[in-house]
Amino acid sequence: MCLLLTMAITIQEVLKQISQSLYLQSETPSLDGQVLVGHILEKSRSWVLAHPETLLDDQQHKNITHALHRLKNGEALPYILEYWEFFGLKFHLTSDVLIPRPETELLVERGINWLHHHPRKRKAIDVGTGSGCIGIALAKNIPDLNILLTDISPMALNVARVNAEKFGLVDRLEFKQADLLEGIAGQYDLICANLPYIPRHVLKELPVAVKEPLLALDGGQSGVELIVRLLDLARNRLEPGGLMLLEIEASQGTEVMTRANEFYPAAKVELLKDLSGLDRCVEIALSNRIIHLCQRKQWFAAQKQGIFISQALSQEGFIHCSQPEQILQVANRFYQGIPGLVLLWIDPEKITSEIRWETADGSIFPHIYGPINLDAVISVVDLLPDMDGIYRFFNVPD
Structure with missing residues (x-):
């Protein structure tokens, strides 16, 4: 007409x-x-x-x-308007970035709620930021949050910069062109990502009206290729006690949950639904405590010195774990039948040394490089072998 x-x-x-x-x-x-x-x-x-x-x-x-x-x-309305509203904010848009969806507001809401409950967690990263809507919405609602916005597309980063300037957030936001977390250093308390998750074969069936950048839609053959890559890369970037939020397509919940549990066996992994009752977000919460295993004589020496310097178990760093079950594996591998072990429950927020998550025998262990001040030790638990010299379950302190 x-x-x-x-x-x-x-x-x-x-x-x-x-x-x-x-x-x-x-x-x-x-x-x-x-x-x-x-x-x-x-x-x-x-x-x-x-x-x-x-x-x-x-x-x-x-x-x-x-x-x-x-x-x-077939041109999308937001591209004609050159703006679109998301989380109560009017974002500048071009056809170089994905149009923000209301479903993604669930991810932002969860991030804001978590940050409010963790006032010491103020370092975040928005991976595949596009227009910057996730990172900027977080920063607008958490005044002391510092956040890095990354994207593989330089054009998308330009749009994100325009929005950062529009909302007066340039001083608290950083921008870096990157393929997911490749080339990104350091650890982050909060990792957020709304990555492309449409299977490549499905893209061919989308209506003509959907004319958004292919780079922002193509999730590979399975639809979760980029999400799985990020799960792997984030192991060395997510702080103990940190949170990762990943938007998914409604049919991908079970698969992404399974892969998340494989990469983060000690974490609490949840599948969240949007307002339509559809699976929309996978939330991965790392333990806020670290368990260290050592011989009692080491602990006594540390108390005299005022700092704890561990004997590494044939590693460059000290092996620490997030769950008691992991510690039992280490105890029986290295100390079976040897009495006089203690477990140190450590607050990772009080550790100033570098924490680096690494894979060991299929489990994920954080290695801490450097001494630990004694005020980081929350409690000490004796660990004793049974008659066969095997270490079994023990009382876990609150």
């Missing part, structure tokens, strides 16, 4: 024509029309609805017709 330019037309009439024109193309043709007309008139959507009898001048009518033509050709 083509709008007529030779006669005066009211807002109500043009909204009706737009809705009819987009009926087979859009899931929300009426809403699209209201937003589009408001954009052209530089008025709010509520104003448009409150003034249905207002006449459009020729230029306004022409601009609406041109925009409608672009919509009919």
